[in-house]
Amino acid sequence: MTMYTEMFKSFSEQTEKTLAPYAKFNKLFSKNVEELTELQLTAVRTYSELGLSQLKAVGEVKDMQSLAEFNGQQLETLTKLSQQLMEDSKKFSSVAQTFKTEVEELVAENVKEVTPA
Template identity: 80%
Template sequence: MYTEMFKSFSEQTEKSLAPYVKFNKLFTKNVEELTELQLAAVRAYSDLGLSQLKAISEIKDLQSLTSFQSQQLENLTNLSKQLVDDSNKFSALAQGFKTEVEELVAENVKQVTPA
């Protein structure tokens, strides 16, 4: 008697908590992807900054200064491309998360709503 009651209670609890478990898995996956994107962006910007510092330390005369300055336009172009690319990646990640959450909510509403 008690075994059947606990089994029924366990099944009901598992069924009622399933949407929370799905959401938590989805959220965790999103945080992992977001963290990876942020680490990659920090790494790229740090590398750019360090390369700039090294290039500045190599300036010894007017010719090396001119060379450094001519390289700056290319560096700014690369930086702007990197910023646009990173913002597109973050936007796509956010949009994907939103879509998946909306699907999860629609699925749960469909289960709860009587036919």
């Protein structure tokens, strides 16, 4: 009976060791997808709010003075949009770079474990 227990224990340990890198990768991948999803949702919310505020501003144009004010605000709006696009781009790039680095570390760690000294 103890022979089967030892065999089962050994099999379980080997399986756990074999599947550990996959589990680590899945955790990294899930974390990456979660971060990207959150960034995308935030970006959509921000750009939607900006678009809605522009629609409201256009709706307020009733005469030449309000048209001039609206046109004056467009440079500010475009600057804000440009800054937001740059910030979002940096955030996405940072998440991608972090994921790449973590995957490279995981691969290096597994190669080290598999390669005989």
